[in-house]
Amino acid sequence: MNHKVFLDIEDMDRDEIGDFSRKGTGDFSWEETEDFSKDGRSSRGRGDGFSQRGVFHASGRRKRRRRRGIFLPVFLCIIALAALTGCLILVVKNRLLETERNEAMAHLDAANASPTYSEAQVQDMIDTAATDAARQKEEEILGEVKGMMESGEGASAMLRALYPEEIVVAANSRYYFFPILDTLKHHSYIKEQFILNEDNILEYVMDGEVVSKKGIDVSRYQEKIDWEKVAGDGVDYAFIRLGIRGATEGKLILDERYEDNMEGALENGIRTGVYFFTQALNKEEAVEEAEFVLENLKGYDISYPIVLDVEEVTTKNPRTKDMEKQDWTDVCIAFCERIKEAGYTPMIYGNLKTFLLMLDMEQLEAYEKWFAYYQTPLYFPYEFSIWQYTSTGKVAGIGTDVDLNISMKDYGSEE
Numbered sequence: 001m002n003h004k005v006f007l008d009i010e011d012m013d014r015d016e017i018g019d020f021s022r023k024g025t026g027d028f029s030w031e032e033t034e035d036f037s038k039d040g041r042s043s044r045g046r047g048d049g050f051s052q053r054g055v056f057h058a059s060g061r062r063k064r065r066r067r068r069g070i071f072l073p074v075f076l077c078i079i080a081l082a083a084l085t086g087c088l089i090l091v092v093k094n095r096l097l098e099t100e101r102n103e104a105m106a107h108l109d110a111a112n113a114s115p116t117y118s119e120a121q122v123q124d125m126i127d128t129a130a131t132d133a134a135r136q137k138e139e140e141i142l143g144e145v146k147g148m149m150e151s152g153e154g155a156s157a158m159l160r161a162l163y164p165e166e167i168v169v170a171a172n173s174r175y176y177f178f179p180i181l182d183t184l185k186h187h188s189y190i191k192e193q194f195i196l197n198e199d200n201i202l203e204y205v206m207d208g209e210v211v212s213k214k215g216i217d218v219s220r221y222q223e224k225i226d227w228e229k230v231a232g233d234g235v236d237y238a239f240i241r242l243g244i245r246g247a248t249e250g251k252l253i254l255d256e257r258y259e260d261n262m263e264g265a266l267e268n269g270i271r272t273g274v275y276f277f278t279q280a281l282n283k284e285e286a287v288e289e290a291e292f293v294l295e296n297l298k299g300y301d302i303s304y305p306i307v308l309d310v311e312e313v314t315t316k317n318p319r320t321k322d323m324e325k326q327d328w329t330d331v332c333i334a335f336c337e338r339i340k341e342a343g344y345t346p347m348i349y350g351n352l353k354t355f356l357l358m359l360d361m362e363q364l365e366a367y368e369k370w371f372a373y374y375q376t377p378l379y380f381p382y383e384f385s386i387w388q389y390t391s392t393g394k395v396a397g398i399g400t401d402v403d404l405n406i407s408m409k410d411y412g413s414e415e
Contacts, residue, residue, distance in 0.1 A: 180381050230396065239275050276307070290335045347385070373387065373388070
């Protein structure tokens with residue numbers, strides 16, 4: 001609450017006023033007041049009816065002055081701090097801009113220092129690089145060739161290493177190159193999983209387990225065989241040669257040891273299949289060969305395939321010397337179809353020359369294959385079921401070398 005004290009300023013001198021101000025708590029101010037007497041006239045008689053009086057306000061003006069005295073320095077400090085912060089930000093930005101400018105100038109200097117080349121110079125550089133690369137590749141190839149020749153691997157192995165996208169076949173004193181076709185079925189065997197055991201028997205191993213079957217194929221050339229010992233040597237199956245067609249006169253001949261071998265193998269629990277060496281000139285002769293085989297199978301329990309052996313003979317002037325690829329292919333189809341009609345599994349036996357030079361494999365996709373190749377690793381991309389991997393194998397009960405085979409299928413378990 002404010003209190004106003006009215007004093008006659010004329011009755012006080014300045015010292016009194018100052019003393020009053022110092023002793024009181026109010027503020028002093030001037031006011032003009034009207035002083036009326038009882039009769040309504042001004043007590044001063046100044047003509048204007050007003051007098052000046054000093055007024056002291058007890059509202060605490062000194063407190064407001066003190067506050068103003070505090071706020072002003074604080075306000076000035078805030079302004080100064082803001083100005084300083086702005087200056088620091090500008091300094092930092094300036095340093096960053098200077099750093100970026102220096103980096104840009106450094107890149108520009110480096111670019112200006114780099115040499116420039118004409119189109120002709122660039123082409124010369126490309127040609128030089130290509131020549132150097134070709135020379136380096138040539139040196140690598142020559143090194144590989146030299147190593148193969150020194151190790152005695154031979155020209156075929158060398159060419160197969162140099163042309164991995166083709167099948168190289170050595171025949172007729174020359175080399176043939178066949179592209180690997182995606183239109184033919186490929187086998188899924190992993191070469192590294194064909195392993196020779198301590199007895200030099202080839203096995204196919206998956207997850208540490210042997211999944212292949214050990215087999216042999218025999219004819220009159222193995223002479224008399226002790227089949228009990230053969231069975232004791234772990235032979236699971238045997239292909240017995242049933243007969244041949246003569247290479248010159250074309251007669252059908254039963255192998256002289258066929259019956260003994262069939263009976264001996266079956267009596268000792270060895271599962272059997274048979275093969276016939278063909279020299280048929282056409283479809284009719286192929287069917288004739290199939291009928292000959294079927295006639296001589298009577299009475300025997302055959303669980304493995306019936307095989308047509310297709311090979312080029314070295315006899316002088318063989319009856320098949322003028323046959324073309326399609327002729328051989330037709331013979332195979334006719335034989336296999338007749339065997340299939342009789343309820344047996346037909347199969348074609350051959351080597352690289354057979355399957356790539358003599359036959360059109362695209363027409364023979366429906367029939368199983370028995371592949372002859374006497375080296376490792378395996379060199380054949382297409383599907384097959386049995387691999388004849390050596391002609392010089394040793395088996396108990398057989399006094400001569402014998403062909404050894406590895407079968408990827410257990411035909412004996414299929415009824």
